[in-house]
Amino acid sequence: MHHYTDTPAHNVEASAKALSVTELNGKARRLLEMNFNNVRVEGEISGLARPSSGHWYFTLKDKQSQIRCAMFRNRNQALKFVPTEGMLLMVRGRVSLYEGRGDYQLIVEHMDNAGTGDLQKAFEVLKAKLATEGLFDMTRKQPLPTHPKHIGVITSPTGAAIRDILTVLKRRFPAIPVTIIPSSVQGEQAKHELVSALKLAERSNRFDVLIIGRGGGSLEDLWPFNEELVARAIANCPIPIVSAVGHEIDFTIADFVADYRAATPSAAAEILSPDRQAILNQLHLFSRKLTTLTRHKLQLSQKELDNLKKRLRHPGERLRDSSQRLDDLEIRLKQAITLSLARAQSNLDRTKDRAHQQGPQRKLELFKNKNEHIRQKLIHLMLNNMEKRQLKLEKASGELNAVSPLATLSRGYSITKSHNAIIRDSQQLKEGDLISTRFHRGEAICKVEELKSES
Known part of the structure; x- marks a missing residue:
């Protein structure tokens, strides 16, 4: 422990010439560069800026501290990769001091990728989880209104984002009502305020679209928009939401969950506002x-x-035309009456002829002629039928005669009966029996004298 007292040496030093700020910063820079001219530092990159000069400016950090870094173009061009937000780096360089601002910084000569930082790992884990649940699916995203009636903006009322949004809306379509729903957009409390602002917008039932966002910043600055609490509140909000967080290269979980992602707050205002000039x-x-x-x-x-004026004619001409038309109609009427009478007379004559043809006398004559025709036809049919039946009878008689016993008898055969039973075998008789024999003509009664068997 060192104790300081007023000594003559101290009084001499106090009376010496004071240093300017530039001289003090120069001495501090040289002191740092002499003692830390080749150090290795591991940390997570954040807030990478790449201006048109080609130099890189970023911050290296761990859980407790951070340090500003610069890597000039002649050094970063040799790298085979471009670091991204949240990447864990192993850098080599010298500690220095930027005299213009008095900022303590690390001038990086070389860097290597050492993996992924804690915040970036948490970002990837939550992103994968919500993607698996379907919160990023295009099918659940709501369409944005073509002409918004009232826009709600959830952001810091003092940040650059709200100024950019209002400037664009004023330029493009100032008639659209805009309401700012204030919320902090950085720090531990920001996630709760963002969720409360979303619920307030939903309860108010005033907005048909919302913008939620902030300006650019490091991964830590944007972290409230990577919180699961905020992501689920955006996903469950029934109002279409445009996420406008950071700059074009910045992506947050809110960007993936929202119905539309705008690269910047100004771009969000451009998307939602019709072009007044158009x-x-x-x-x-x-x-x-x-x-x-x-x-x-x-x-x-x-x-x-x-044309109507040209068609207008003098009343006298119209009267003459009407008179002529009346004469024409009279002539046509007379012709029509004459023709109609002639047709009526012709119809009457035809009716008389039909009446004569259909009178009782005429009908009686027709019936007589028809009956005579039917009688003659019936007689012809009866004679024809009788002739056919006669031929059929003769044919049947011939066929019956051919198989008749009488026909057999006419050929010299006879039929012998005893007690009205036909005798076919001599064994049916005995001597002394009376038998009757039928010939073709006549019949004889005989007595059996002798029986002979067939040899």
């Missing part, structure tokens, strides 16, 4: 078309009016 140009175009159509309609009406 609408005015369209209105002018419609006005010109309406004028042209109206003029064309007036011209057509004028031509129609001129």
Whole structure:
């Protein structure tokens, strides 16, 4: 432990010439560079800036501390990779001091990829989890209104993001109502305020679209928009949401969950606001078309009016035309009456002829002729039928005669009976029996004298 007292040496030093700020910063820079001219530092990169000069400016950090770093173009061009937000780096360089601002910094000569930082790992884990649950699916995203009626903006009321949004809306379409729903956008409390702002917007039932976001920053600065609490609140909000967090290269979980991701807050305002000039140009175009159509309609009406004027005639001419038309109609009427009478007379004559043809006398004659024709036809059919039956009877008689016993008898055979039973075998008789024999003509009664068996 060192104790300081007022000594003559101290008084001499106090009376010496004071250093300027530039001299002090120069001495500090040289002191740092002499003692830390080749150090290795491991840390997580954050807030990488790459201006047009080609130099890189970023911050290396761990859980407790951080240090500003610069890597000039002649050094970073030799690298085979470009570091990204949250990457864990192993850098080599010298400690220095930027005299213009008095900032303590590390001038990086070389860097290697040492893996992924804690925040970046947490980002990737949550992103994979929500993607698996389907919170990033395009099917659940709501369409944005073409002409918003009221835009709600959830952001810091003092940040650059709200100024950019209002500037763009004022330039493009100042008639759209805009309400700022204030919330902190950085720090531990920001996630709770963002969720509360979303619920407030939903309960108010005033907005048809919301913008949620902030300006660019490091991964830590943007971390409230990577919180699961905020992501689920955005996913469950029934109002379409445009996420506008950071710059074009910055992506957060809110960007993936929102219905639309805008690269910047200004881009979000551009997306939601109709272009006033484009609408005015369209209105002018419609006005010109309406004028042209109206003029064309007036011209057509004028031509129609001129045609009607030409068709108007003097009343005397119209009376003469009407009189002539009346005469013509009279002539046509007389001709029509004459023709109608002639047709009526012709119809009457035809009716008389039909009445004569269909009178009782005529019908009686027709019935007589028809009956005579039917009688003659019936007699012819009866004779024809009798002739056919006669032929059929003769044919049947011939066939019956051919198989008749009488026909057999006519050929010299006879039929012998005893007690009305036909005798076919001599064994049926005995001597002394009376038998009757039928010939072709006549019959004889005989007595059996002798029986002979067939040898």
